[in-house]
Amino acid sequence: MIPRRSFLAIPLALAAPARAATASFDAFLDGVRGDARRAGVSPGTIQRALSGLRPIDRVLELDRRQPEGSLSWEEYRDRIVSQTRIENGRRNYAESRSLLSAIGTRYRVDPRVIVAIWGMETNFGTNTGGFGVIEALATLAWDGRRSSYFRTELIAALKVLDGGHVAPARMKGSWAGAMGQPQFMPSNFERLAVDFDGDGRRDIWDSRADALASIGNYLARHGWRDEEPWGQAVLAPAGFEQERAETESKRPLRDWSRMGFRRQDGGPLPASEIETGLVLPRNGTTQVFLCHKNFQVIRRYNPPVNYALAVGLLSDRVA
Template sequence: MLNFTKKLLLSGVAGMMVMSGATAAMAEKKSFDEWLLELRQEAREKGISDEILDGALKDIKFRKKVVSLDRKQPEVTQTFQQYMETRLPQSLVDQGRKQLQAHRAVLEEVGAKYGVQPRFIVALWGVETRFGKYTGGFHVPEALSTLAYDDRRADYFRKELLLALQILEERHITPDNMKGSWAGAMGQAQFMPSSFINFAVDHDGDGRRDIWTTKPDVFASAANYLSRSGWKGDQTWGREVSLPAGFDTSLVSLDVEKPMAEWQEIGVRRADGRDLPTRQLMGSLVQPKGGNGQTFLIYNNYRTILKWNRSTYFAMSVGHLADRIAGY
């Protein structure tokens, strides 16, 4: 009994210490306004002017909605077929074809410069923002400040915030017009600030890399991202295939890569039963979750799309939209 009582006392002391530590940690956390003052000083040391800091950070607030969206990103519960039906309606395909035709001259110019087929540029544009229709209505400096102040991914978003301020300092966009998603992805290309710094292009030569309103800049920036991420302009993304009975499912993996002839030899065929192409591309087999066994033989360009967004569904939707825009 004495030992039991001692354990209870010790447990209670430990609990109070934990609570006391948590309370102290909360007390030590600076207010958002105090944190913002320190951020401003760091930005000044990196060359950001007071003019830009005042324009970007004046009157901004800690937005609980942004934190809530970051905390509660919905898991994909749709099957592959449901996702594709929702994300790639015929209306999107029809609009994609119109956009390809309307901007064909600049798309072909950009495509030739960066080695990226125009249909894929248009497909990315369509999947990301419905051809610029939905780019997000959040004030990017405020959203990034909120996420940088929050504890979950503070270091990452602090870096993105400082880069966003650099973009403003370089006069590519004004503070009031720097709009994007709750996570800070900006413009018609939905670039995070780091992606903007690394890949955005001033294609029209006006001195600004404008991924918000200038379509040639949007197209060139997307193509530059793909090109520098390993895109092959003489290849497609992949194709649906069929597998023979008793196929070794351990081979269905991005970690397994074989030349076309080897896949042909072990019974993999096009979806309609025809032989695989004779060109010896390296490929891997992918089965999207909830895809009712649908299998795709994917190539280098599929992997490159994954560098843009690490979602299988996203990469598949871009590839399929590009094919449907082209009438494949």
Template structure:
């Protein structure tokens, strides 16, 4: 089993990192060739490192021709080092995560893409057993349905990170894998682009994961996840999940209603129990009826007893093989249900630490924007642009400048 494709950014942890997790990426523009920090600059140390690396690469079967083609035009990218060193842990909860990855706009776009690619996704489901809507949801979360595949040259990005040394051994393995991909002929060096950390294509595979799991579903002799045609990318994601243990015909989970007095100590992925046990305790589907039996399941309460609760099955754990984050797994599962026409969550999230509901936060964003302080949208997520708008408003009106939302600020803007 190769290193998880998300470990390149998050180090294999379950912590969401700003700038690498799809929910965070959507809030800011993705860096690419037009970003000055992502352009190669002269660096003698990098050049010397590449010269030494060539010998190591040739010892692992990379030809001189491949090395020449791969490094033609490649170079040290200072912006990649900056992004790698300045990752910060995000404390965003599930509500904010869903507001970004499963917004009304994302759901509408996803339903359109699902409709357009239905025949292809049905064929992929037939071969790998992963539902069409689930593959489409991963596509949406990873690259916004192919709209954010990344434009940074992968050889430059991963060689910069290998030279920088903070995770040098890991990124040298990615560089060797990327060169093997070029040598095999799946893609040219010019078309091998991705994120600042080397995640590539429609479903954001890192090079080692591409080598292990990517498939040539089109049958043209190349595993092309970079093309505008998403065929190989979507099939590769399904192949990854299938080989990671996806159970055909079983769901990821569902929203449930917990009985009064539910013991929170029973919640968590380590507390899997038979559905009959949960039913006996009074756990019921949020939509009503009886719990479906798909084997042992775990109760998750990401926002505590006053927020939505979920019963997740084995396939939820398979989604986490793609990205080991509970929010990611719930986000993909929830989005997949919405793409298939399912309803929104029935349980409301509790107010945030400022005492604001998501409706309050959306109202605050709209009123700030109407007052001339652009928040960049009204998704209810208090990100950098909303915080900057709050600070500007507070400064202009003589308030204490905190950049934080509040009920008092909301009332003042009415």
């Protein structure tokens, strides 16, 4: 016969951590409410946004097992800059040609790069994420691994709601809290999202004009150089060794030409003074790039080298 206390021990042991986690999360939300009030968020928004929240286990799972990027550059390139994505990019570019022209004129940014980032981030607005932004950010801020960063983003997200830019039910994004078609973090929304269609809201979820113009504004504010290219794949000179390549120095493009670098078709590089650096893809094998200032601006949007190279290559193909 099993003693009676054995029946009770199992559920009590399981229940204790759950109760502790709930109490911890509730105490965390109390602190967030105070921070939000001090940041000027209205009591009504705080009440509506934070009532009944619980941590999302799936968010914690995704945060703890982010991929290490084991794909080779060539595998990543062929998967990301696929023919399907190129064709979708061309179609979306054609559909929005007048809008993109207006955005390019206002922000002095290449519309092709705007479309490429749009395609990379959300497949041209078709996959903006299914997590509630407030819930996801609250989960990550409570978890503790990067609590200060995500707490700041959570307060910024509450301010976005308080500004009436999006309905609470529509405020969806990635598991990490990146929002809408451009996948802006809330703090970037505060600083860089724009109301391009003039309706009084910066709606990066459902307004294509606001979403694409916000990408353009982001690039412009981070130093985009009008009418300069991002870079190009090149042929390295005979005897070139990637392991010993100098990737930190910048020099005029004509100097790289004198060192024996050529266009991919074998032709000479322009005798240009544009500032240029050598870029090697992460996990690459043979492909080599010469890139300019605008390549670094793309990396301000999303830092991985392979991401920025894919954006550049896709932008060359969409229009």
